[in-house]
Amino acid sequence: MNPSAESSQPAITYLNHETSVMSWLLTRDHKRIGVMFLVGVIFSLLLGGIFAMVLRLELLTPGPTLISPMTYNRMFTLHGVIMVWLFMIPAIPSAFGNFVLPIMLGAKDVAFPRLNLASFYIYLAGALLTVFGMLWSGADTGWTFYTPYSTVSPSALTPILLGVFIIGFSTIITGLNFITTVHTMRAPGMHWTRIPLFVWAIYGTSVIQVVATPVLGMVLLLVSMERLLGAGIFDPSRGGDPVLFQHMFWFYSHPAVYIMVLPAMGVITEVVCAFSRKNIFGYRMIAASTFGIAFVGFFSWGHHMFVSGQSTFTSGIFGVLSMLVAIFTAIKIFNWVATMYGGSIDLRVPLLYVLGFIFLLMFGGMTGVAVATTSLDVHWHDTYFVVAHFHYIMVGAVLMAFLAALHYWWPKMFGRVYPERWSFLAAMTIIFGFIVTFLPQFLLGNLGMPRRYYQYPQEMQWLHVLSTAGASLLAFGFGLIAVYLLWSLRYGPVSAPNPWGSRGYEWFSGSPPAPHNFTRAPSFEREVHDYTVPEAPRVY
């Protein structure tokens, strides 16, 4: 019935059918582009991580420790800009989305393969310009580029603004490509209600990317104009309004946090099903809540501006609307847990990261509701409490999902298996290290420790020391992952086509997949992740 179930890898795969450097650089294969994005974002993660370690080491003692105050300002800007735009935003959609989305739909490639390659080079160009700008003079505004400081800062901000502007195009193009792919490239049998939830998540993300990113582009250009030409849009002495910057910036950047977290939620949904051997509880609710989050995410940007001089009336509206997001998030969390309940759970490393994800997302989400409460936020705004809130989600949750995806799809992408014990050790180190790093930051923030400060009172030192210790654990965990994954590329045992026995559609192709994903047209007769019928895994 299915001859390929026992056979190991296909002889010709997307990795070995052409091996020259040019065949990679000029490829139009979504899988290779996905791998190139993966390399790009992991490199960015490494860079951002190094800067984070420098920050944490500086904060080990209350006074000057390692670097000068000005270098410190540059370091947190470098860290923030790289982590947000070079890592978080493209990480899951551009790397894993590119790799598995077309396969999940039973397609040979994305709708616009050339545009897909262009998107990678645009990302690269923007990233290089950004990094160049930062090395040249080192911006010191933080990743938020708030006016009026960003319009007068002596550091060379313009190349960085333009670099991020350029990266925005990559985001938009990738989003358009995915939307078109979902609409036009589905294989026979792939009804709208069979589309894997990871694809729905990427689809929702793509809509946000297409709608919100132009506003970021616009505001970055306006700041550049203000710097170069003295346009006066944000300068009150010429009739401008500095708070206008924050409106436009957060109109993008709040939805952007859902650009980061929605794909992560998509990964979690796939992994939960695969390792609980159950289809998702409430398919429609998960898909609908994805769009609920995407939509409501656009109505809450003002919650970043409670103390900016924004009117009290507006703050009230935005505060209330922000809380709606929690409802949709809660729907998802409930459904993941309900999926695991009564499942036949196989606790492998990807599932371990999922458990970490759910726990940390709860923390991040609930403190989100807390900081969306206007009166409380006046106390917490611009303190480590907010830093801890968003790191719980962005590092705690999104990075967990990124690692879950990396471990879940590693055999799919490279056809190799990594050592189980080492990966368990690394996962536990990372989850534990994370909590030690960021839990103290809630306490610090509540004590009044402002964010982006170089010095602090003596009484706060023990919490800072804890945090730095946790960060070192995190760094160790990442180092471990890097070592065993690189090791497995060369020496790891060859993986079976479907090592997890998953019934996600992406496993219908070989691992690693053939150049055009399938050797014959796949057909989808059953719901995704349907484990109710005994059946050997099949590979088309």
Add this chain to the structure above:
Amino acid sequence: MAEEKKKSAWGYVGVWAVLAVLTVLTWVLGTKLKLGPMGLPVALLIAVAKTVLVAMFFMHLVEQPGARRVVFPVSVLFLALLMGGTLIDAMTRIRMARPDGIEDELEPKRPASTRTEPPGSPNRWMGN
């Protein structure tokens, strides 16, 4: 789009008439019935409505199938959201007083209709 069926032009004339009425309306609202702080949002709303009509009928967006049709209204919706949210803030902000008490130079170059009303004035939306 393949077969060029001769369509009646009356639809376009109708749309044109609506556009003309909206133009007159903008003028009447702007010059005869002064709307105060509402002037700008209303003018923008009318402008958006007119743009929609032009894009839908004269640029033939209504004839497009399915998803492509949604793109334009969605963009308009989100633009309206961005501008609406920002304007609501600008219109309900507390008027900042200068410590030296000089009123005039606070917001010198903006036309009076876009200036924030002082607290307690009837034109001000919400208390504070």
